[in-house]
Amino acid sequence: MRLLRLRYSDFRNLADVELAPSEHATIAVGQNGQGKTNLLEGLFFLVTLKPLRASRLQELVRFGAERARVAGTFLLGGAEREIAVEVSGGLRQAYVDGKRASSLEEYFGGVAVVAFTPDDLDVVKGGPEGRRQFLDRAVFNRFPAYLRESRAYGRALKGRNRLLKDHVAPDYLESWDVTLSQTGARLWTRRRALLTELAPRAVAAFAAIGRTVDPAAYTYAPAHLDDVDFQSAAEPALARALHEALVRRRARDLERGFTSVGPHADDLEIRLGERLARTYASQGQQRALILGWKIAEIENLHAALGFLPLLLLDDVSSELDPERNAYLMDYLAASGAQTFLTTTDAALVEKAASADTVWYRVVGGTCTVEARGEGPASG
Numbered sequence: 001m002r003l004l005r006l007r008y009s010d011f012r013n014l015a016d017v018e019l020a021p022s023e024h025a026t027i028a029v030g031q032n033g034q035g036k037t038n039l040l041e042g043l044f045f046l047v048t049l050k051p052l053r054a055s056r057l058q059e060l061v062r063f064g065a066e067r068a069r070v071a072g073t074f075l076l077g078g079a080e081r082e083i084a085v086e087v088s089g090g091l092r093q094a095y096v097d098g099k100r101a102s103s104l105e106e107y108f109g110g111v112a113v114v115a116f117t118p119d120d121l122d123v124v125k126g127g128p129e130g131r132r133q134f135l136d137r138a139v140f141n142r143f144p145a146y147l148r149e150s151r152a153y154g155r156a157l158k159g160r161n162r163l164l165k166d167h168v169a170p171d172y173l174e175s176w177d178v179t180l181s182q183t184g185a186r187l188w189t190r191r192r193a194l195l196t197e198l199a200p201r202a203v204a205a206f207a208a209i210g211r212t213v214d215p216a217a218y219t220y221a222p223a224h225l226d227d228v229d230f231q232s233a234a235e236p237a238l239a240r241a242l243h244e245a246l247v248r249r250r251a252r253d254l255e256r257g258f259t260s261v262g263p264h265a266d267d268l269e270i271r272l273g274e275r276l277a278r279t280y281a282s283q284g285q286q287r288a289l290i291l292g293w294k295i296a297e298i299e300n301l302h303a304a305l306g307f308l309p310l311l312l313l314d315d316v317s318s319e320l321d322p323e324r325n326a327y328l329m330d331y332l333a334a335s336g337a338q339t340f341l342t343t344t345d346a347a348l349v350e351k352a353a354s355a356d357t358v359w360y361r362v363v364g365g366t367c368t369v370e371a372r373g374e375g376p377a378s379g
């Protein structure tokens with residue numbers, strides 16, 4: 001998979017921007033507030049249909065414009081395909097080769113992206129919601145059906161929570177509990193499968209980043225789930241266990257007005273040695289734990305899909321200590337992946353660059369190619 005061209009129309013502050021990215025690193029340099037993150041966000045949205053930053057879809061549309069559009073021409077299995085996404089009236093629509101995409105799986109086939117942002121670096125010490133989202137991004141990448149599956153779960157959860165807020169009699173919850181336990185068990189098996197593949201790679205990557213004797217551990221922690229061995233139970237057994245837990249917690253959930261058990265309440269536990277990294281690891285170690293995870297995700301996708309995902313790195317170099325940043329830049333340069341980096345300071349990412357790097361200067365929502373390096377083009 002390779003991205004050949006990318007075009008933004010009225011996407012945030014990018015009124016009309018066209019990029020011709022490098023096969024390897026493409027680097028956008030600019031001061032704060034110019035549109036660097038918007039560039040990555042548009043690409044991430046194109047490939048995942050999900051916003052990179054927590055925001056309402058309508059915020060992606062340039063102020064005063066009707067519709068935002070991002071389109072990319074990809075080389076997929078030897079053929080050029082155009083995928084595009086539009087947002088207007090708070091809704092999104094995906095297109096493949098100019099036609100409305102009939103299924104999300106069709107839309108996603110063959111394209112994957114791993115994004116790494118400064119927000120990710122705070123995931124270890126933040127709340128469980130951030131870690132669930134962090135985990136889910138990796139699951140979406142690995143199992144495109146997960147997008148549809150997690151929407152089905154979300155609808156069921158909303159339905160049950162609505163009844164809880166209406167203080168219905170407990171028996172009225174039964175049909176939602178059945179749906180929730182079936183859709184929830186599916187999310188569990190997806191998350192579990194992803195972690196089984198990814199955790200050993202992340203542990204190894206963390207060990208290679210170095211400077212910590214304690215090994216890392218990344219494990220799934222289901223909330224309030226008893227009487228089932230989460231690691232080994234088959235999906236129907238997980239569904240039964242979730243159903244039982246939902247039934248058991250009906251009275252208390254009615255009292256509190258929300259559902260207290262299920263994939264939306266779980267956590268991704270990240271440990272250093274025996275201890276929770278959230279409270280015990282230094283900031284540098286926490287960031288290395290995330291870096292290890294991201295590298296594992298790239299390698300895992302490569303192994304599972306047979307191609308490297310696109311890599312998006314939004315201004316992370318300024319947040320890593322010099323040694324870990326150097327490790328990351330070396331890794332990127334050696335990976336051969338098509339990579340998009342943003343930075344306010346070109347010197348921080350220089351090691352990820354090579355002769356075919358395309359440099360852009362971003363100013364006020366416009367991008368211009370900037371000649372660099374020691375060749376005659378540098379002037």
Ligand SMILES: Nc1ncnc2c1ncn2[C@@H]1O[C@H](COP(=O)(O)OP(=O)(O)O)[C@@H](O)[C@H]1O
Pocket residue numbers: 011012013014030031032033034035036037038039059060061062063
């Ligand atoms: N919907 C929108 N329409 C127009 N401009 C927007 C929109 N959303 C954000 N912006 C502008 O985008 C700029 C921030 O872009 P961003 O990519 O985050 O900058 P940075 O270069 O620091 O990463 C701000 O000037 C903000 O006002």
Ligand SMILES: [Mg+2]
Pocket residue numbers: 033036037038314315
């Ligand atoms: Mg930014």
